[in-house]
Amino acid sequence: MNYKGYILKLFLRIFILIGLIFGLIYIIDLEEVLYIVLISAVLLYSIIDIYTFVKRRFAAIDDFFEAVKYRDFSRWFPEDRGPKDIRFLYTGFNEVNRTIKEINVQNETQYIYLQKILEMIDVGIIAYNLETGDVLWLNDTFKEIIDFPSFKNIRFVENRKPELYTIIFETYNREANSITIALQNEKLKVLISDTIFEIKEDSFKLVVLQNIDNTLNKNESEAWKKLLSVMTHEIMNSIAPISSLADTLQRNIEFSLENPKENSLEVEDLNAGIKTIKKRSQGLLKFAKTYRSLSKVTHLNLHKIQVSELFNNIELLMAPSIKAKNIDIEFSISSKRLELDIDVHLIEQVLINLILNAKDACQNQEKPIIKVTASQNQNRNTIIKVFDNGTGIPKEIMENIFVPFFTSKSTGSGIGLSLCKQIMMLHKGKILVNSKESEGTVFSLIF
Numbered sequence: 155m156n157y158k159g160y161i162l163k164l165f166l167r168i169f170i171l172i173g174l175i176f177g178l179i180y181i182i183d184l185e186e187v188l189y190i191v192l193i194s195a196v197l198l199y200s201i202i203d204i205y206t207f208v209k210r211r212f213a214a215i216d217d218f219f220e221a222v223k224y225r226d227f228s229r230w231f232p233e234d235r236g237p238k239d240i241r242f243l244y245t246g247f248n249e250v251n252r253t254i255k256e257i258n259v260q261n262e263t264q265y266i267y268l269q270k271i272l273e274m275i276d277v278g279i280i281a282y283n284l285e286t287g288d289v290l291w292l293n294d295t296f297k298e299i300i301d302f303p304s305f306k307n308i309r310f311v312e313n314r315k316p317e318l319y320t321i322i323f324e325t326y327n328r329e330a331n332s333i334t335i336a337l338q339n340e341k342l343k344v345l346i347s348d349t350i351f352e353i354k355e356d357s358f359k360l361v362v363l364q365n366i367d368n369t370l371n372k373n374e375s376e377a378w379k380k381l382l383s384v385m386t387h388e389i390m391n392s393i394a395p396i397s398s399l400a401d402t403l404q405r406n407i408e409f410s411l412e413n414p415k416e417n418s419l420e421v422e423d424l425n426a427g428i429k430t431i432k433k434r435s436q437g438l439l440k441f442a443k444t445y446r447s448l449s450k451v452t453h454l455n456l457h458k459i460q461v462s463e464l465f466n467n468i469e470l471l472m473a474p475s476i477k478a479k480n481i482d483i484e485f486s487i488s489s490k491r492l493e494l495d496i497d498v499h500l501i502e503q504v505l506i507n508l509i510l511n512a513k514d515a516c517q518n519q520e521k522p523i524i525k526v527t528a529s530q531n532q533n534r535n536t537i538i539k540v541f542d543n544g545t546g547i548p549k550e551i552m553e554n555i556f557v558p559f560f561t562s563k564s565t566g567s568g569i570g571l572s573l574c575k576q577i578m579m580l581h582k583g584k585i586l587v588n589s590k591e592s593e594g595t596v597f598s599l600i601f
Contacts, residue, residue, distance in 0.1 A: 167207060171200045214240055218247045227251045227258070278363035282308050282323075283356055290358055299344060299363050300335070322346065322361060332366065403428070454497040454580055461492040461528045461536070468505050468526070476513055481522040483509070488529035494536055494601055500577045501599075504585075507570045508540040508597050515544025515595060538599040546591035555587065 174197040181189045214231075221229040229251065231244035278296030282289045287308045297304060300318060302311060312319040318335055330347040345364040350357060403424060465485045476483045494501070509524060516522035525541040547555065556575045571585075578585045578599060589595035 164204075164207065167200065167204045171197070171204060174200055210237070210240060211243065214243050214247075218250075221251075227254045276365070278365075279360070281358050281360045284350070284359050285357065296363060299342070299365055322363070323359075454500070456495050457498055458493055458495050459498055460490070461487055461494060461538070462490050464494070464498065464501070464505075465526065465528070468502060468509070471502075472506065472509050476509070476524065479513060479517050479522075481513060481517060481524060483524045483526070485526045487527070492528055492530065492536060496581060496601070497577075501581075504574045504577050504599065505538070505540070507574055511570065511597075512540055512542035512544065512595070515546075516542045518545075519543055536601045538601075540597045541594065542596075543594040546593055546595055547587070547589040548591060552587070552589065556585075 174193060178190065178193045178197055181193055218229075218231070221227070231247045233241050233245050233248065235241070276295055278293065278299045280289065280292035280296050282292075289306050289308065292304075300311070300322070302314070305311065308319065308323050311323070321333060321335060327346050327348050330345050333344060333346055335342050335344060343366050345366050346361065348359055348361040350359050352358070406424070465487065469483075469485050473483055505526070509526070512524045516524065521543070523541075523543055525539075527539045527541070528536065529539075530536055556571050575585050581601060584598075584600040586598040586600065587595065588598070
């Protein structure tokens with residue numbers, strides 16, 4: 155409607171202009187000077203009016219396009235003043251601006267929504283320009299997995315950790331692959347996959363990392379529960395024949411007491427039956443104690459404690475027996491203000507297990523020594539380490555040392571390190587091991 159009104163007014167002005175031109179020509183032929191001057195003035199006014207009429211509209215359109223060019227959609231055009239056709243035009247411009255602002259708000263809301271989702275998930279994501287290396291987007295989980303601060307270009311990773319850069323950014327993984335990346339003293343298992351996409355003329359690479367260590371730990375914990383359930387069932391099944399044998403022996407004794415002549419008691423059979431019951435009962439008792447030590451650890455009784463106090467307790471308890479084996483043991487703390495929010499009894503049990511393992515590993519060395527230290531890393535995590543200069547752990551069994559009931563000792567039960575790992579998982583911490591054969595081992599408890 156606005157466009158048709160504008161065209162009608164423009165044609166009306168042009169029609170008047172043409173009429174004035176023909177009128178001027180006619181008056182010139184009559185040589186009427188006064189009318190010539192009068193019509194010429196009206197003709198000049200008409201030309202100026204047409205010019206102003208057209209220019210005003212194009213100036214308004216140009217103003218709007220300038221705002222669009224600089225993405226200034228906050229501009230508001232006055233709809234309540236000026237010529238009617240310009241007011242209609244301004245109304246249209248404002249409607250366009252409102253629509254674009256609504257679209258921008260919706261897009262921004264969707265972007266923030268998507269960004270929050272990607273930040274909350276426990277999968278690391280990064281997208282970067284393949285040519286320049288500039289980071290398009292990455293979430294906090296990705297930085298946590300590779301243990302890096304925020305960076306804007308992947309060359310930052312290349313300068314700091316070339317091996318990590320090669321594994322993550324230079325290697326292509328069209329399908330999800332499991333890899334191991336080294337981070338300080340920790341080796342982390344991650345699932346990696348990537349894809350390449352294009353935006354206009356630029357190519358980008360999207361890399362996805364998933365920490366599968368945590369998943370494996372959860373699966374391992376669930377496996378323990380299932381294992382305990384199955385083994386408890388098996389123990390009950392084993393007790394049944396023992397009970398049956400005891401009932402049989404008891405009946406034989408009762409019959410013999412009631413009628414000794416007709417039911418003579420075979421002492422050898424009685425002795426053999428009792429020995430069988432005793433032997434099997436002792437085995438089951440040991441078996442049950444082993445499982446009970448695992449199943450008991452299901453909740454924590456947390457208390458704040460100074461690490462120095464924790465170390466004093468352990469030193470008083472363990473130092474005499476360790477030194478009796480001619481093994482030196484040292485305790486050191488980076489700061490006396492270090493404290494932990496832990497279940498003291500359980501963490502003491504972890505340290506006792508680790509120190510006893512260290513004692514067994516280094517007792518045959520020339521100058522055996524055990525060191526227990528506490529410090530904080532750059533992420534303000536408290537780390538307790540137990541060092542020994544013993545024989546080390548062979549590579550072929552390194553991956554199995556935390557598996558329940560796996561042991562390399564002839565008299566071991568195989569639950570010590572499994573119990574330590576379960577306790578640290580309950581504390582939402584980690585237990586790591588670094589060992590070299592013939593040089594020694596260090597266990598790290600990270601809180």
